[in-house]
Amino acid sequence: MRNYNTTLLPVSALLALLAVSGCATPAVAPLQSQPLTPAALAVSEAATPFAADWWRALNDASLELLLAQALRSNPGLDAADARLRAARAGIASVASNDGLKVNGNLGASRARTSEFDALPPAMLGQWTTLQTVSADFSYRFDFWGKTRAQLAAARGQARAAELEASDARQSVAYALVGSYLEWRGAQAALTLLQQDRQQAASLLQNAEQRVKHGLAQPDEVLQARAQLADSDERLLRGEQRISAAAHALAALSAQPQAAIDALPAAALPQWTLDTAPLSSGQLGLRADVQAARERVEASRGNVAAARADFYPDVRLNLMAGLSAQELGDLFSPGARVLRLAPALTLPLFSNGELNARLDSRSAELEAAIASYNQTLLNAIRDTADHSSQLARLRSAEAAKQQALLARRDSVAKVQSRASAGLTTPASLLAEQRQLTQARLAALELHTQRLQSQAALIRTLGTAPAATR
CATH class of the missing domain: 1.20.1600.10 (Outer membrane efflux proteins (OEP))
Structure with a gap:
């Protein structure tokens, strides 16, 4: 994980450079x-x-x-x-x-796999159940006012x-x-x-x-x-x-x-x-x-x-929850699910929409x-x-x-x-x-x-x- 973070820093710097140099240019009459x-x-x-x-x-x-x-x-x-x-x-x-927005999710799904799927033989044609409890967090930054x-x-x-x-x-x-x-x-x-x-x-x-x-x-x-x-x-x-x-x-x-x-x-x-x-x-x-x-x-x-x-529009998205096939395992430490998803939307070319x-x-x-x-x-x-x-x-x-x-x-x-x-x-x-x-x-x-x-x-x- 530490090696991944060191690799991510230059990528972030590159994205920031693109944000400054590649944005669409406003043009409007005075x-x-x-x-x-x-x-x-x-x-x-x-x-x-x-x-x-x-x-x-x-x-x-x-x-x-x-x-x-x-x-x-x-x-x-x-x-x-x-x-x-x-x-x-x-x-x-x-x-x-x-600012911060939070959405709670509670769901359950039951699905059967195909007998002809590309899965191990023990999993073919089997029914599986998945219970999920999660919360989605998002934060939007108003950098540009x-x-x-x-x-x-x-x-x-x-x-x-x-x-x-x-x-x-x-x-x-x-x-x-x-x-x-x-x-x-x-x-x-x-x-x-x-x-x-x-x-x-x-x-x-x-x-x-x-x-x-x-x-x-x-x-x-x-x-x-x-x-x-x-x-x-x-x-x-x-x-x-x-x-x-x-x-x-x-x-x-x-x-x-x-x-x-x-x-x-x-x-x-x-x-x-x-x-x-x-x-x-x-x-x-x-x-x-x-x-x-x-x-x-x-x-x-x-x-x-x-x-x-x-x-650019900058958002930070985070999902934290619990997911397990068996209800008894849902609240165990191993059922934890985490997802961090920073997002930067860069208007490089809008075909004249923004202008x-x-x-x-x-x-x-x-x-x-x-x-x-x-x-x-x-x-x-x-x-x-x-x-x-x-x-x-x-x-x-x-x-x-x-x-x-x-x-x-x-x-x-x-x-x-x-x-x-x-x-x-x-x-x-x-x-x-x-x-x-x-x-x-x-x-x-x-x-x-x-x-x-x-x-x-x-x-x-x-x-x-x-x-x-």
Whole structure:
């Protein structure tokens, strides 16, 4: 045995030389793009994200109940959590590639030899029984860092899946808040639309009376009827708007429609978002932006692992066990079986497979970088759009409030003149209807501003939400 070991050493040295000199050579084109940096896009890096439960600022109990239900039961979140569990399992799977593995074996075989076999005559045509108890040990060495690179990639994918699960929760929350604001706004608008319809009906009745007594032309009745028909149409659209928003709430919260209809009546929230401390640096904290960056780093790990495929794979295999024909001899010292099998796999020629795999992983890295860059650019564009939209809505709402005050003063003056007999009831009705329509316009701007504030929070990003 000692002479065999001395002979094995030069052979091992020769194999090591072949490993260094004979491996396939990696060849891949250099990267064509790099991840965009905040400095290159003039984006601030210092920022504090919104709280994950930002909707509490609306101080609406019904909204919070709906959100709690949605975050428990929405199927989209279940799917995101399943992807996260799969990604985390992938980490354990990759980590198991290296290190020690042990398999136990227990077996028995019974065989008959041929009478015409090339064996001693005493063994021809005989039945033999063999019992075996053994354990296989294998150890893989990660000399070139392939498993470490794969593990880094798997961890990056899991982190990306975790961020995407958090982003999915924020998507559900934003969609539900938007639908809830639409629902409450439509409910408030329906009350005003009903009032507008009553006023239009009163104007028609007044016009008919005036024509009947010869105080107005028939055209006035036709105009009043057209206005009433228009009011009826807007009332119908208002009812449809409520139904659509309620259906969206039921779907998002995974509840029957009756549960939405049973919610207590409530006014549209009065919520003003303080935009002074907001910074573009919050974009880097968005879950989808962070997830895209994690996928870039995961792709880098896959490229490193593909490069490591060009180097030898070293394993050490050992089998230790007991084997005997008679069960009584199985545990005797003479039944011992040992087998040591070191193995070195050397990729001398792969017919382009390894280079193709490396090129594929490099292309995936390019795609991940492009996806990250596009996600960041979209975030910057969306933030600019929502910021300017919110500024316009705030200005429009302020102007509409001033116009609404002026309209109320006008109604009060016309009412005083009507009480004094200085103007007709029709003039007062017309002025009151204009006030109602001004209130509808102000309510619509208020609803849009609230929704725009929610959209800006969604665009800028929040702190990562806890996964289920």
